[in-house]
Structures are given as C-alpha cells and as structure tokens.
Amino acid sequence: xxxxxxxxxxxxxxxxxxxxxxxxxxxxxxxxxxxxxxxxxxxxxxxxxxxxxxxxxxxxxxxxxxxxxxxxxxxxxxxxxxxxxxxxxxxxxxxxxxxxxxxxxxxxxxxxxxxxxxxxxxxxxxxxxxxxxxxxxxxxxxxxxxxxxxxxxxxxxxxxxxxxxxxxxxxxxxxxxxxxxxxxxxxxxxxxxxxxxxxxxxxxxxxxxxxxxxxxxxxxxxxxxxxxxxxxxxxxxxxxxxxxxxxxxxxxxxxxxxxxxxxxxxxxxxxxxxxx
Amino acid sequence: xxxxxxxxxxxxxxxxxxxxxxxxxxxxxxxxxxxxxxxxxxxxxxxxxxxxxxxxxxxxxxxxxxxxxxxxxxxxxxxxxxxxxxxxxxxxxxxxxxxxxxxxxxxxxxxxxxxxxxxxxxxxxxxxxxxxxxxxxxxxxxxxxxxxxxxxxxxxxxxxxxxxxxxxxxxxxxxxxxxxxxxxxxxxxxxxxxxxxxxxxxxxxxxxxxxxxxxxxxxxxxxxxxxxxxxxxxxxxxxxxxxxxxxxxxxxxxxxxxxxxxxxxxxxxxxxxxxxxxxxxxxxxxxxxxxxxxxxxxxxxxxxxxxxxxxxxxxx
Numbered sequence: 112x113x114x115x116x117x118x119x120x121x122x123x124x125x126x127x128x129x130x131x132x133x134x135x136x137x138x139x140x141x142x143x144x145x146x147x148x149x150x151x152x153x154x155x156x157x158x159x160x161x162x163x164x165x166x167x168x169x170x171x172x173x174x175x176x177x178x179x180x181x182x183x184x185x186x187x188x189x190x191x192x193x194x195x196x197x198x199x200x201x202x203x204x205x206x207x208x209x210x211x212x213x214x215x216x217x218x219x220x221x222x223x224x225x226x227x228x229x230x231x232x233x234x235x236x237x238x239x240x241x242x243x244x245x246x247x248x249x250x251x252x253x254x255x256x257x258x259x260x261x262x263x264x265x266x267x268x269x270x271x272x273x274x275x276x277x278x279x280x281x282x283x284x285x286x287x288x289x290x291x292x293x294x295x296x297x298x299x300x301x302x303x304x305x306x307x308x309x310x311x312x313x314x315x316x317x318x319x320x321x322x323x324x325x326x327x328x329x330x331x332x333x334x335x336x337x338x339x340x341x342x343x344x345x346x347x348x349x350x351x352x353x354x355x356x357x358x359x360x361x362x363x364x365x366x367x368x369x370x371x372x373x374x375x376x377x378x379x380x381x382x383x384x385x386x387x
Numbered sequence: 388x389x390x391x392x393x394x395x396x397x398x399x400x401x402x403x404x405x406x407x408x409x410x411x412x413x414x415x416x417x418x419x420x421x422x423x424x425x426x427x428x429x430x431x432x433x434x435x436x437x438x439x440x441x442x443x444x445x446x447x448x449x450x451x452x453x454x455x456x457x458x459x460x461x462x463x464x465x466x467x468x469x470x471x472x473x474x475x476x477x478x479x480x481x482x483x484x485x486x487x488x489x490x491x492x493x494x495x496x497x498x499x500x501x502x503x504x505x506x507x508x509x510x511x512x513x514x515x516x517x518x519x520x521x522x523x524x525x526x527x528x529x530x531x532x533x534x535x536x537x538x539x540x541x542x543x544x545x546x547x548x549x550x551x552x553x554x555x556x557x558x559x560x561x562x563x564x565x566x567x568x569x570x571x572x573x574x575x576x577x578x579x580x581x582x583x584x585x586x587x588x589x590x591x592x593x594x595x596x597x598x599x600x601x602x603x604x605x606x607x608x609x610x611x612x613x614x615x616x617x618x619x620x621x622x623x624x625x626x627x628x629x630x631x632x633x634x635x636x637x638x639x640x641x642x643x644x645x646x647x648x649x650x651x652x653x654x655x656x657x658x659x660x661x662x663x664x665x666x667x668x669x670x671x672x673x674x675x676x677x678x679x680x681x682x683x684x685x686x687x688x689x690x691x692x693x694x695x696x697x698x699x700x701x702x703x
Contacts, residue, residue, distance in 0.1 A: 217492055223463070224459075224463075224492065225487060225491050225492050226487075227487075228483060228487060230452075231456055231483075231484060231487055231488070233456075234452070234453050234455075234456020234457055234459070234460070234484075235456055235457075235459050235460045235463070235488070236460060237453075237456070237457055237460060238456060238457035238458060238459055238460015238461045238462075238463070238464075239460040239461075239463055239464055240460070241445070241457065241460065241461060242460060242461045242463065242464025242465070242466055243464060245422070245442060245443070245461075245464070245466065246464060246465070248464075264452070265450075265452040265453060265456065265484075268447070268448075268450040268452060268453035269453050269456060269457070271448075272447055272448075272450070272453055272457065
C-alpha cells in the first residue's frame, strides 16, 4: 500500500494545481473538485487502479468513469500530473487554444467519456463492467458519483441492473459532500440513509471518511481478490471545498472559481494553511 | 440469407420487426460481439434468440434511460449493440442519453424503435410518434433508417451491424407490402417506386416508411411517381437531379409526422434552390384522441389515400 503521507502531500499538490488552473480560467467547479481530490488521489496514485499514461487505450486497463462530470478540473489535473498530456494544457483550461473546458470531454487522453449531465456516467460504467464480463476481461471499472446525482432516477435503474447481473467488477464511489448547487441535501430532500438504499439495491456497501486517505485506501485495497458477486459502493463522506475554508460548505460556491482578488488571496491562504 | 430469415421475409404476414430481428439473429450465430438490449419488449424471434444467446440478450426492464447508458458502455467495450423498445419511448424518454452517448460521443449504437407514426393506431397520443424524424435528425452524426418493407428491414439489419456511427431504425408495427426490387443503397438513401411503370409523369410523392403504402395506392389512381426516402440524410441532390431528368414539375412530400422538422422540412432545407414546386403534406399539429384504425386517423388529417387522390387530381 502506498504511503499515506506521500498521498496526502500529493493530494495537496493536486488541490493547489487545480485551484490555480481554475483561477487562471476564472471558471470550473472548484468545490466539487476539492471534495473528491483524496478519492482520485487514492485511485490514481495509491496503486488501486491499473492504468498506464503511456498506453491510455490499453484494453486491460482499469476504467475510471467520472459520472460527476463537474469535477473534471480535478480529473484533468490528475491526468496532467500523471503524464497523460502535457501540464502546459492546464494553462489553457477553458481557453480558445485549449483542449478541454469546464466539463468532461472524451477526447482528452485518459478521459473515458464525455460527461456534464448527471446520472449518465454511472450507467456507462455499468455497461462497461457488463461488457468486460462478456469479453472475459479481468479489469475493474471504477466510477465516481456525486451525491446530488443520486436524485436522478437513472442512477437507480443502473444500480438495480448492476446487482442483478452480479457485476462484482464494478466499484462505485459516492462523493458524499452533502451539498447540491443551491442547498444542503438533507435540508431540501434527504438522501439518507444512503447506505440502506444501496444495500437494498443489492450492493455491498462501505462507508468511509472520503477526505481521509488512509480510510479510503483500506476500503479500496485488494479489490481484485474480493469474494463477492455484488458490486461494491463506497460512500465517501467528504467536505465540499475541502482544504479551502473560505469556500467550503457554502452552497453558492458550487459552480464557480474565485475571480476577485480578495477571494483568490483567501483561497490561496487557506490552502497553504491546510498543507498536508 | 439464412433459411429462417428467408422464410420470414417470404411470409407477408410477418412484420418489419420480425424481418429485422430474424436477420440480427442469423448474424449473431457468427458474430459474438452482437448484443441486444431490450426494454421489456418481445417478438417471436426473440424467443429463439434469448434461448440461444442468453448472455447477449439483455433485458433492462422498463428503463429506457438505462438501456442507452448500458448500451453505450457495451459499445465502449467493442460490442455491436442494438437497443429495442417502442419507438415513442425509445426516442423521447431517453433523448438526452441518446444525445450525449450516441451523438456527442459518437458511439455506434443502433436504436431500434417500433411504432412510427400511427403504428399504434388506437393506443392514443402517448404511443403515436410524429416527432422522431425531427428530433433524431437534429442530432449531429445520427443516421436515420426509415424502413418501408421487410426486405428493407432485413437489409438495414445487416448494414447496422457494420456501421461506425449512431443509427436510429424506425420500424412500423403494421404489415407492409414489398415495394421494390431495387437494392438498398446507402450512398443515395432513396429509391423510386415505379409501381405502374408511370410514363410522362409530371409530379412525384416523396415519402418514407409506412406512407409508401399510401403513396403507392395513390399512384394507382393518379399518374404520379413515388420516391421512398429510407435514409436520412440521403443524397438530395441526386434525388432532385433524378426527378428533374424525368420531367417532374411538382413534388408532394408526404409523411405521417408533424410538419415541424420532419421529412418535408428536411427536403425543403436541402433542396433550395430548385425549379420544382414543393408542397408539404403532413399531420395537423395536434394530438389525436380519435380511434377506429390507422386509415381513419389518417383521414382526419387528410393524408389517407382517398384524400390525397382528390387533392392531387384537383378534385379539391
């Protein structure tokens, strides 16, 4: 298992890189990206996912399907850092000479799907996992969902289908940051108990602190040796805007990047203070 | 052609649906990548397929959105995926999934919908479908196959397997007569139905799908050429050149669809400028709660054969 200390430092670096990329563009869902940074760090740096930036289309690679497409700034940051494309692309984020914008785009090396509308990527991941079974491929399919996505009925259509078809090669992670665009989930339409909902749909359920690398690594370690026919969902409790107190847990910071100088200074200061 | 498929096509009591899926079933025997995703839909042909290939016949239940999402994942794993449901639900319930997965991502999924136009004649407006041509052709990269007879249905099934673009196949629920010996040609996308070896005609009906049957009936009473547009986009320039060459001065574009965005709109968009006069004949833009069969419904909208004969022959 990769060292937790290294992963925590990596997560901080990724948060910093993502923030600067979004400040540069004046756009991007910063808080949605911050809540799932530790999850992506565990997957892409912790030895959980089998992937190779030099061969992004390798057939037996594990698939990572970002269903919460608004967190693409963090995925793009990870992919650049892992060498899927040159880091200079980050300076062109959402610019006329760049290759990606605010939401996820399949043409970017390492991105598996195009995603911006919620409730769709998860079904794609289910289809990929089923296709892998039909092809007798041994790779795993990981998919990262936002908790706000769970309001989409299509999520539950796919969840029911996945467990019925014994897709134990499928791992869903729910970024449970308790917020949607304008309010807290439990205030406007309660999602809890999420564990029971998934369990009743036939999934194996784990619940962890999604901003704790050690807990994530323990939950995701050894998946290939898992003895279960059920697909696995990890409910990862997170903080929306984790690492930057100035914008965390504030619903109206859902869809934006800091653009005025006071906010930019405050965000950088918070991130420096919360280093690793 | 497989023996079973040949039998199906020769049996005129069978439908476009049966011809289509029989051919897919034949191809499944030697192409292990073909997968059928159904939204709780059955046909007699499926009874055989689901026994022979249980892992490649996938019923997602009544869940159109999931059908497309799962199909997209399967396509990403190299599968040749057919999705099947009642057309009105298949096209409209999951239009955004089709837009993102098929059009934006360009995944080569074949979406098969049964029930174009008044196919489900007495089922009311939830099951009627007059908007599919309009909405599907609005998606960049989407190919539409509007099937007019069983031979066409079988051919489209064959072609769909090898397509590398998203593909919507609109099937009729009613039995349709064989229309023409002319071979399917994806480069032109249309065929001229020369039912009565019409000579010296000056007008033509351009139509699609089931309405070819109506148009052919018209052509038995009025000197008029019938053009079956079975693929959208088709080669409109070639179509107009062909009509001008035989002296056509007027075209009626006939469809069992709403006017906005349908076949008539497509022809008008693509034909300008042209020396040929064009008149669009389509459904009134309103929902239909009347019952009594397809012809009765068509009559209400003036697109049944008798109404058209009167109109075209100048009796009205």
